[in-house]
Amino acid sequence: MSADYIAAIDQGTTSSRCMIFDRDSQIVAVAQKEHVQHFPKPGWVEHDAAEIWRNVEEVAGGALERAGIDSSRIAAVGITNQRETAVLWDRVTGKPATPAIVWQDTRTDRIVQGLIEVRDLDWYREKTGLIPATYFSGPKLSWVFQNQPELLERARAGELAFGTMDSWLIWNLTGGPDGGRHLTDVTNASRTLLMNIRTLEWDPELLEAQGIPREVLPKIVSSSQVYGTANGVLEGVPVAGALGDQQAALVGQVGFDAGELKSTYGTGAFLLLNTGTEPVMSSHGLLTTLAYRFGEEPARFALEGSIAVSGALVQWFRDQLGMIASSSEIEGLASTVPDNGGAYIVPTFSGLFAPYWESDARGVIAGLTGFVTRAHLARAVLEASVWQTRDLVEAMAAETGTRMAELRVDGGMAANNLFLQLLADGLDVEVIRPVVTETTCLGAAYAAGLAVGFWSGIDELRSQWKQDRRWKPGRDAVRRESEYAQWLKAIERSKGWLTGDAG
Secondary structure (H helix, E strand, C coil): CCCCEEEEEECCCCEEEEEEEEECCCCCEEEECCCEEECCCCCEEECCHHHHHHHHHHHHHHHHHHHHCCCEEEEEEEEEEEECCCCEEEECCCCCCCCCCCCCCCCCHHCCCCCCCCCCCCHHHHHHHHCCCCCCHHHHHHHHHHHHHCCCCHHCCCCEECCCCCHHHHHHCCCCCCCCCEEEHHHCCCCCEEEEEECCCCCHHHHHCCCCHHHHCEEEEEEEEEEEECCCCHCCCEEEEEEEEHHHHHHCCCCCCCCEEEEEEEECEEEEEEEEECCCCCCCCCEEEECCCCCCCCEEEEEEEECCCCCCHHHHHHCCCCCCCCCHHHHHHHCCCCCCCCCCEEEECCCCCCCCCCCCCCCCCCCCCCCHHHHHHHHHHHHHHHHHHHHHHHHHHHCCCCCCCCEEEEHHHHHHHHHHHHHHHHHHHEEEEEEECCCHHHHHHHHHHHCCCCCCCCHHHHCCCCCCEEEEECCCCCHHHHHHHHHHHHHHCCCCCCCCCCC
């Protein structure tokens, strides 16, 4: 039988899934399973990497079963993943040495502050495209070594391996303790605060600053090449692509040209702008990151705006407040009122990300009066992602000198029609949803498929992208700008919460 399909594993913040695509980029089958979120202390977020690997094996088998095929029909498998989550494991036993520290975790705030005190922000920005923040995985590993020095000694001795989730999955897929490949692709490496964005290699000065031995780190490779052959459920399938989830969404949205951008609304929200083959350093709070690298072609770079809490705010509204029974209910509830009743929710549960980068900010609900109902709060939940996106759009306009005319969106919240209309109104741009909104999985599939010749090239991929629906802005400028001004006031209330310096 011919290998007519591509598989993609999407290891996300709250769940893992496997999708199978055909040559027309259409979804053939999907299987998904959630994993437990651990919150051992305020600001701490952990995952069990062993549980995640078991789930990945389960969903891969489930997707094959639902498609009615075996692994011989799969031409290649690609991986996309939550990017900055840090995993440290034993090379011999294959077991995690510590819980995985999730990208949302803020325990490294003192380490980050120490890095800033030693070097100025421009030094880090020029080397990495980033600024020190609790977001990135290098300081997380530094925290582990500072608090468990015996693990540092084991790392120096070559007994331990470190990586983001792509590394953990590639290693396990290709054999684990029995010859597994210890690799990471350039997009994930660019989110560690350890890789030099110009050389695409681990930077000795950055490693020294964070107390991390080179022996523990994976080899940095392309986003699209054959890394090895899978064992287990996907026996014999080439493991041939890896992209951080947001870069995968850019690829899935076929954003291959400089100036093209997308915004993904999942647990967090992320706006990526392709800037071409040269990194553009931001002076307006954006991050410079790798967009992708296919084979031996020159790497492509992007400017990124990161929002920590987007879809996660809907989950919080559901689980912590009990305001709705399921996430899908929020659209109907928010539609029962014409506006937010004057209430604004700033969901800075882990500090403010781009373009502010205020780690001591915490969430606030501002503008509450006796008039506000749960329906108004439901609308404020959706608008929080709108206004956070507006913050990023303003920063990108200041960076590039141009304003976008349209925005391609994807992710779980892209199914919410009211949210997308609010987004068009708040940004004053047309918002476009593609037919296939699972663009993170699709991007990973594209990377793997290109590596093995399943698709001929990016022109073929472009021809397969199709629009599902378009939303046009309908809010008058005075109202839009007044509401955005109120949002900025609410942002100021969230700042300095841990230090008492709120505006």
